[in-house]
Amino acid sequence: MSQRDRRRLNLFLLLCVGCVLATVLFALVLVQRSREAASLTVESKAPVSDPRTPAGLPEAPPPAEQPSSAPPAEEPKRSDAKNIPTTADSKTRPSSRLLYFRANASGDAYGKLAVAPLDALDKARYSSELSCERVHFGGGNGVCLTRDHPQEEIQDAFRSFLMSFAAYSAVGFDEQLRPGWKIKLNGLPSRARVSSSGRLAAITVFLSGHSYTSLSFATQTTIVDVESGKVLADLEKFSVTRNGEVFQSSDFNFWGVTFTHDENRFYATLWSKGKTYLVECDLEKRTANVIHEGVECPSLSPDNTRIAFKKRIVAIGAPITFRISLLNLKTLTETPLGETRSVDDQVEWLDNDHILYALSEAPAGRCTSTVSVSFDCNVNEQGPNASTDIWALPTGADGSPHLWLKGAFSPGVAPGAN
16 A cells, blocks of 8 residues: 555544544433423522612713613502512612613623613623623512523533534523522523512523524423423413404414513513414413504513514515504504614513614624524624624604714613602
8 A cells, every 4th residue: 555545544443533533522411412302300509688779880871872761660559360470579679770681792792791770871890600691680589591600611622513502591580690490401592581579570482594584493381480490381382362362373473572561561572374373471371462453572661551562564575674653552653763783682671662672793794603693684783893882763743863872782771768
């Protein structure tokens, strides 16, 4: 055998060994993930009850462009539903209104859970324990959808491969950003909402696909007791009606929950056969009723009278875009708002007159699909252009958007004490 043939044989054997190792590694990752995602397993930790406001948050004058905030909304009404936990009533609200969010500017704090006073947004404090894909907060309790990192010590060359099979969890946290309970998620994080009293949370994950612009995706949305992390309900198990008749289909997908003052009632998006519907749900009865068509990612106003949502715009030969709109729940009339850019996000209400949402700093048209699903593709991209900013938009007919907080994503506004 010639020297050249020996080199070829050695190269072939080396490639074979590499393929075998990659196959074994792939199988191990799949087995591990299947074990973790087989069920939503609660990992309980000692409950935290310290109601103090976050330390180290000095007050400062508000930023020049920050819209003024209305007084905190009224206290949530108590529900008698048997499934609604009530222990959060004893929590003390912080004395000043706070913003919880994901830090999303390039740098050491990228991805970390953060909190800042609404009147001093430049005085943010960052968690040393939690990095989040999605964040929300209410009534003294928060939820962070996070990516698990069991492979931290693996060489970088293998890390991107393994991230394709990364596991995700939902973690509860308190006003001090201290983590509590933890549950495994069955898919990729998409949406999170905590009720205004902090008793319940809604979590949406992609079981398949990673963007709502696709026609081939599947979601799972669950309702969770925020005090314990116990899963209370899966929206797929709800009975749905439309115009007084049973409405059912094998392709149902739910996402984008928003709670009313009475958490037993909440709104969500239902997808079926290429159409989206706004459904009003009853947690105790496990029912959902279609009340309007063409609503995605609803967000209920603090006074519970209007829903801000993203309106899907489909044009032949053009990518799908979304227009922020407002739905009057009494008249069911829709009003497009003053943001003309595509916003694929579940907006947050700052007060009864302003909403918040995230937009990427990346140039339009440069969005790419990656293994991280912190953001929907047509809004954000990963890597060096993954930074996003939070924008504020008045809900009046002549409202114009303005930059509100740079390098941030997934805002959750926590009302202060009355």
